[in-house]
Amino acid sequence: MCDDEVVRYAHDEARRFSRRAALRMTAGAVAGSAGVAAVGASAGQAAAAPTTGRRVIDLTHVLSADFPLWPGSAPVISLPTSHVGPGNRGYATRWMSFSEHSGTHVDAPAHKIGGGIGVDGIAPQDLVAPLAVIDISTRARTDRRTTLTEKDIESYESKHGRLPRRSLVALYSGWQPRTGGVDAPGFAADAVSMLVEERGVVAIGTDTLSIDVIDAVGAHTAILGAGRYAVEAMANLSSVPAAGATVVVGAPRFAGGTGGPARVLAMR
Numbered sequence: 001m002c003d004d005e006v007v008r009y010a011h012d013e014a015r016r017f018s019r020r021a022a023l024r025m026t027a028g029a030v031a032g033s034a035g036v037a038a039v040g041a042s043a044g045q046a047a048a049a050p051t052t053g054r055r056v057i058d059l060t061h062v063l064s065a066d067f068p069l070w071p072g073s074a075p076v077i078s079l080p081t082s083h084v085g086p087g088n089r090g091y092a093t094r095w096m097s098f099s100e101h102s103g104t105h106v107d108a109p110a111h112k113i114g115g116g117i118g119v120d121g122i123a124p125q126d127l128v129a130p131l132a133v134i135d136i137s138t139r140a141r142t143d144r145r146t147t148l149t150e151k152d153i154e155s156y157e158s159k160h161g162r163l164p165r166r167s168l169v170a171l172y173s174g175w176q177p178r179t180g181g182v183d184a185p186g187f188a189a190d191a192v193s194m195l196v197e198e199r200g201v202v203a204i205g206t207d208t209l210s211i212d213v214i215d216a217v218g219a220h221t222a223i224l225g226a227g228r229y230a231v232e233a234m235a236n237l238s239s240v241p242a243a244g245a246t247v248v249v250g251a252p253r254f255a256g257g258t259g260g261p262a263r264v265l266a267m268r
């Protein structure tokens with residue numbers, strides 16, 4: 001944490017140093033202005049990278065103190081520890097406290113499996129994957145404990161082709177965490193085993209607070225027991241195409257962590 005006085009002192013020293021450095025560098029900067037201009041032009045051209053034309057969709061809920069949590073989870077706490085003063089003096093900082101499994105977050109194998117890897121051990125290449133979204137929202141409207149089954153996977157593939165290997169398969173139930181709470185749809189254990197063993201997925205995800213329906217553990221055991229990971233409480237899955245998008249999971253690298261809040265983005 002940064003005390004206001006410490007931050008203000010550092011800020012003032014930096015400003016004084018900057019003025020002294022500017023005076024010493026003025027002559028050299030003027031003499032080399034032509035060269036600097038040329039370098040600046042080159043740098044500007046390099047920074048202007050060609051656009052990919054891809055749309056980026058944020059699949060992350062804003063984490064705040066009022067976001068729904070699994071019962072028993074520690075609350076999300078945010079406390080200011082310093083602030084920006086008059087004339088933009090100083091820096092604003094906050095102290096944050098939250099459970100690893102808060103908001104849109106990753107479940108690492110260590111969350112359920114003894115000796116499983118922590119969130120810091122998830123391979124970087126597994127955090128960027130083809131994204132498949134399987135929609136069971138019609139059924140979920142009348143059955144809040146419905147599960148994504150092997151039949152749903154086969155139906156999806158009949159329309160969109162076989163699931164890509166090393167993909168992240170997300171369940172879209174239409175139950176947002178604020179409306180679904182802990183009693184909401186999830187994955188059937190057999191379907192997760194199929195995704196792992198026959199489709200070679202790297203992860204599964206859901207728009208609910210858990211990949212399992214309440215009082216079940218089969219989906220967690222199947223995906224985390226295979227050394228893969230899960231993403232829970234995803235947002236905006238209705239805005240992503242069923243097939244063809246890429247997902248980027250910004251998982252934290254907590255040492256030995258069982259999971260952690262993540263920024264999850266889809267590109268299409």
